[in-house]
Amino acid sequence: MATENTPKAVMYWFPGSVWASVPRLVAVEKGLTDNELERRIVDLGKGENFSPAYLRLNPAGTVPCLVVPYEHTLDDGVKTKFKALCNTKDVVQFLDTSTNSSSFAAPSLSPATIEGSSTSKELIEHIHQDSIDPNTLLLVWRNEDERKAKAGGLPGGFLRGRQDALERYAKEAGDSDPKLKAFYDKKIQENGGLLALLEGKGDSSDIQAKAKALWANVGKTVELLESKLQPGAVYLLGDQISLADLHCGAWLARVLACAGATSITDTEAALKQLEANLDVKVGPKFAAWAQSLFERDSFKEVYGEDGLH
Known part of the structure; x- marks a missing residue:
């Protein structure tokens, strides 16, 4: 990450973006300030992500997008060159690994064990599947x-x-x-x-069928996360918050918003609204996990003022 003498990383994001919320959560968990990470809003509601200027940066026209300097171009007298990371998983992995040093008080959000890494990868890959896409869920009926x-x-x-x-x-x-x-x-x-x-x-019968399938798969994912949570464990991989929790937590926040919930202040009420849209019940371990997430400063900062999105 940047120091006083090196360029900052720049993150392009939008407050209502589900996947841009993940690096925002990571930034709070890692204690990143404006001195290390510059943030620039791209208004998706106004289509700013489709401007030619932004498409040159990210041809997919999505957020988040993190622009970082190449390490080998940071020497004095060398023109700094940059690369753009435009996949949420790549962005948060970079933010986590580049801050695993004594200058940051927060521990690594990546698992330290092979088993933990495998479970984390499995959960993150699952939550980004098209079959439970939270962006599509917002737009279909x-x-x-x-x-x-x-x-x-x-x-x-x-x-x-x-x-x-x-x-x-x-x-x-x-x-x-x-x-x-x-x-x-x-x-x-x-x-x-x-x-x-x-x-x-x-x-719109095809859209309606797609929406029903999405909600059915959301229910299956709620059951999957319930099964992955160990009895007494606070988070998906144990007692420590991880990248898997932040990916899945951002997904949950959007799903709750689609179910009609607006705030993280009353987790029980929000989960009841979720259950009203599902054919399954929210399990006790899942409910406790959601409560633990929403009590964290990172979730309060990202979802407390703007509400669930």
Whole structure:
């Protein structure tokens, strides 16, 4: 990480992003300040992630994205070169491993044992599966009542903001860059198609089936995490918070928001709202784990003021 004489890492993020919340949690757990990590907001609701400038940084147009200097270019008299890490797992791994030194009071968030590393990797890979994607969960609906509520709420506003930005950027870019044009054309079609269905223009039976499948898989994941938690253990890998907890905790926060919960202050009430959307019950170990997470300063900072997202 940066010192007084070296460039800072820069993290591009958005307050409402589920996966940008993971490095935010890591930053609090590791005690990173603005002196070590500069933060710049990319407004997803306004489609700023689709601007040509941001796409040059991250061609996928996603957040988080961490721009860090190459270590071998930090010598005096050498022009500093940078690389961009644009996968949540890569970003948080870098933030954790680059701060495992005496200058940071917080311990490593990565497991020290082979068994722990294997379990951590398994859980992190699982929670990032498309079959339980929390971003998709936010934008799809199971019935007409949900469709109408989402069309008039945050999902509808989000998709409209993206569509306006995509069409504006596409018009400005014209045909000057074939790859950029292809990117915009594809995104305009995908986003516009979903927006039209959300606004009641067309048959959304496939969307409803997808939403029901997502919620069914969320229930299976709740059961999986219950089975992975050892009796008496506070966190997924034991008594110490880990990267697996932060990935899974951010996922849970978004799922709770999709279930209608708004705050982490009453975990029991939030989990009851979650249960109302599932065909399974929340187990006691899962409930205790969620309570332990939401009592941490990192979760209070990320979700206390802005609410669940």
